[in-house]
Amino acid sequence: MNHKTTYKLVFDAVMALLLVLMYNKNAVSMEFHELAGLVLLGIFLIHIFFNYRYFFHCTQRIFGKSLPVKTKAGYVLSLFSCIGIILMAISSVMISKTLFNIHGSNIWKTVHLSTAAALLIILGIHVGMHYQMIKKVVTKHLGNHRKIQKTLAVALTIGMLSFGLYNLATTQYLRWVSMPFSNSGLQELSHKEDRTEPRDPNLLQQTGISPLYTVLQYASILFVFVFLTKETEKTIMKRKRNT
Ligand code: HEM
Ligand code: HEM
DSSP, X not given: OOHXXXXXXXXXXXXXXXXXHTTOTTSSOHHHHHHHHHHHXXXXXHHHHHTHHXXXXXXXXXXXXXXXXXXXXXXXXXXXXXXXXXXXXXXXHHHOSSSSOOOOOHHHHHHHHHHHHHHHHHHHHHHHHTHHHHHHHHHHHHOSOHHHHHHHHHHHHHHHHHHHHHHHHHSSHHHHHHGGGOTTHHHHHHHHHHHHOOSSHHHHHHTTOOHHHHHHHHHHHHHHHHHHHHHHHHHHHHHHHHO
């Protein structure tokens, strides 16, 4: 495990932090959302560039038998991520209120919100598929306190999972997921936003919508997908070993 891998993971962590901060447009301000969103889309491109060899390697071999199923699945997922980024970039410009001042139609808003929701699932699976590698690097840097590490990991997993499920049930997330499949989705959303998202910054503070809380809320939802993926992979590996 070299320094390059650690730096890459720090970069990935910053990317994930910025991503989850995007899920509340008022966490900082609308201007911040648009600017940070553009920066994040640029950072995604840097991340893809860092891994361009992987793309070349897989593209040449995707239909052959030499690549493991996990690598092929990861490749297909990366293609979905690329489509997601393109849809986010186009819809962002089309609905921009401050940077480009276009104020596009509700259809673009639906594309923006439901792609953002899908991206959280896709990237949750993506991170989950690198879980073992992330665990290796983190435990290496935490030193030799195995028992403390394990206890902390279990507590953190239970905490994040419970909070993630709670947030799945109480935030707008599932509504965004279902928007492309329901006619009334966007209408409902705007009514709900009117009721729950005060524009006055003082009111925002009173209702406790802060950047940190947004990060925790959506990081916990992201974690649900990471956890499901790593557990699925563990089960598949176990079955393979037993057959
Ligand atoms: C919050 C967003 C993301 C996080 C946290 C994340 C995390 C990671 C991690 C931990 C790795 C392995 C270490 C590394 O090479 O950096 C990785 C590899 C990779 N990521 Fe991402 N990623 C994100 C977004 C994306 C997106 C949007 C794409 C678009 C295609 C992508 C494509 C790739 C590819 C192709 C690899 C190499 C594949 C492999 O090693 O299996 N990632 N990512
Ligand atoms: C990867 C980057 C981005 C993600 C994941 C993302 C995600 C989201 C999400 C989840 C919402 C709904 C938030 C809420 O209702 O509180 C939202 C709203 C919004 N986003 Fe983004 N966004 C990104 C980038 C951008 C960019 C670059 C722009 C513009 C340049 C933008 C413009 C907007 C606007 C104007 C809204 C408000 C829509 C409305 O309610 O009328 N977003 N975004």
